[in-house]
Amino acid sequence: MTEAVPNRVIYGRTLVELGQGNPRIVVLDADVPKSTNTSQFREAFPDRFFNCGVAEQNMICIAAGFAASGKIAFASTFAVFASMRACEQVRTSVAYPRLNVKIVATNAGLDNAGDGVTHQGIEDLAIMRSIPNLTVLSPSDPVTTRKAVLAIAQREGPAYMRLGRNPSPVLYEENVEFEIGKMIPLRNGDDLAIIATGNMVHQALIAADSLAGQGIQARVLDCHTIKPVDKAAILDAARTTRGIITAEDHNVVGGLGGAVCEVLSELCPARVKRVGLKDCFATSARDYRELLAHFQMDAAAIQAAAYELCGSKSAHIPSRSSARRSTP
């Protein structure tokens, strides 16, 4: 598979794959199955699919009821509704009792360009991260999306996963190792580290290519698990590079950027630049790339952050690594 495919299409396919192998899988949707692609499961297993209508709170609690009865319940809608309309239900009926509900929310971030602010979930990672007992994922490409869906199905307990809307380029071979809580290094480099998630991983790679052309070697890490976040990878980046850039299709408050800052400041203070939506609402647009550029969340913005980090006159952080670091 080499062409770009929306990750949500892969989600739908993987649900069918799961449904074939496991009769305990049930899938619920809040009246957007064609968008979320739970429609694929509906076609394959109509008896195990439930469209709850435009009633997200009811849906999440029904999913909880299923899970309490021994099912593995997947519940889907747009990220903005899954995280907000049903926020308290996720917290109280799913996370608090640690029920086996997998909330897979699509059309996350500014990737949902046309619908505008009310449909662009730019806070969901911060929200879900703040809820105890919840695993939070944000895979970047079709290959890892499939692996992530399989992984959460296998892992007992509540999970939240966000997926975008548009086709995502394939970044990995099929045999890439995927483990919840472990970042995937996509590119080596010791001048700085770009820790990105979801759609922004691709942007990070574009930025890193460009930076390499100017002699700046950027490490790129795919942070597909926002919670539990890979502390070891973050600390290693802090110790062995000049600074870290985080990149997310999300508010710079509370999401990946917040998670990385939390790890660093307590254990290994380092310089961090957060690329993301700067605590504002976005707008509608015809094209996602337009929004990324306008709100300074694209590869160019990552590059600009890199120049700030590398151009700074601040002292280096003493390296604890004995590896030779390349200098620009």
Place this chain on the structure above:
Amino acid sequence: MNRIITTKSHNPRVAYGEALLDLAAQNPKVVALDADLCKSTMSFLVEAKYPERFFEMGIAEQNMAATAAGLALGGKIPFIHSFAVFVCGRAYDQIRQAICTARLNVKIVGSSAGLSDFGDGATHQSVEDVALMRVLPRMTVLSPCDAFEVKKAVWAMAELEGPVYLRLSRNDMPPLTQAETPFEVGKIQQMRAGTTLAIFATGTMVAIALEAARKLEELDLSAKVINVATLKPLDEAGVRRESKGMQGVLTVEEHSVIGGLGSAVLEALASSRIPVQRVGIQDKFGMSAMSHGELLEYFGLTPGRVVAAAQSLLRDGGAS
């Protein structure tokens, strides 16, 4: 307007109710809505005196938030009330979609925040309300440290154009400021000077931090204590200024360590090199207990714990 900031009661809810009533008396645009908890949130004081400006919404927080949005569009200044866990969590979509995206002048009051509703247990104890509110663009988040600040916050909220969230504890809080102490939204306030450590605290934890600083002094460690009454917009320049030259920074909050004051301070200090340790609820739900104090003890929100965190921070220096 004649603002009465003095208060006989050190209960934040009582102080809140008194201030709201004063405000309602002087500003006819102020209306109050509640979700069947008005005697707990104290909005019943408005119901009693100005029944035409009080709306019992029943146990229907979402409807309350969206109705408040409508009232704001009609030129009113609505204050909506429930327990923090319900007003933030249950009405979240409405707060974001109806209120924040349109920057409406709705004031959201989260009562019995944190672990302060000790008996009812986890479903009633909000450990994540600040995280939820902080991530919303255009939201202001206030967390007063004593009854005087509660009253000042109420007046400040009414003057601010746009959505504001006020976090209130349930139980008495010792007076830490005075009626005359200035209160400015968006500005931190140093409560105690110090030279080695900076302790940023908010709400109920400011008293805890001050007590810890006194204990640290006995151990020859000088800690400054800063009251962060505005969690958003955080006074980032002030945070950096107070942190400069310190050997370490502690944050203390009756809230999850994820997404609240600690995270806000970390985000502000993201490019500095200073080690920070967050004291707060370690990503867990609450539970029932026979007293608030028991829960604070259980979750490590005590002066002793803050002292231990300070010592560990200074010992380990944050580098590993």
Place this chain on the structure above:
Amino acid sequence: MRLEECPHPVPLIGAALDPMKTETNPRHLQRKACLLRRHIIRMVGVGKTGHIGGSCSCADIVAALYFSVMNIDPAQPDDPARDRFILSKGHAALVLYAALAERGFFPIGELDRVKQAGAMLQGHPDRLRTPGVEANTGSLGQGLSLANGMALAAKLDASNHRVYVILGDGEINEGQVWEAAMFGAFHGLDNLTATLDRNGLQAMGPTKTRLDTGPLRDKWLAFGWHVVEIDGHDMAQILDAFAQAKAHHGSPTLILANTVKGKGLSFAENNPGFHNGMMTQEQYDLAGRELDAALAALDDPT
């Protein structure tokens, strides 16, 4: 199952209930309900708040469910074929705890530790801590949805077990309840029986004056439910309603139970102050005497 001596000397009937045998005598079940109320006031005690009113108003219904209607076995709490109960009005946790203790899901002594830090019995039901609790409730309006999920799961698995849920009449202010009502009827969840504890009071006063929910029977009928209206303290009517629900096919049943908040305690009956109220020593002692008298009056002369 062991019999624990109650700190107040109240003779127990049927505490060690044979799971194969259900109690059918209304008088015995009424006595059980009295016993549950006795436990409730002891759990709250003097000088501390507790949701006395709402716990007492549904004690008869809970007694019927736990000692007659539901197919449950405390020795097999995870039996997939067991009936499920959700206390959607989770603040009435005390009555649930009393019933679970009496049924033998945990030692009666645990009732004395309710709400203590780290205790098995939390302020609101917690399935991770308390044997026999099926769902975490306390935030109102979520239980009927949970029940929908469980009822659907039962149908998927072709299991005959039933799902029971109790809602409060203030609770139905919550929009989610109506989402769940629509859904339950749409999916023909006839293995689901909801009971609406209509005691006419919510936290801040009478439902009629705080937020009148209007003609409830008509509303639930309009939502496609089978409705049975009863006196929620008449055990014969309660048992009959549950039997009707079991026999009804094609749609879920709503038992509209007219009750008295604080039933059984003269000072608490119809008193909004006891939604989450505090008893003085005098009131506590009076409650004890009233309930002991009621228990004695219901003693089986044989």
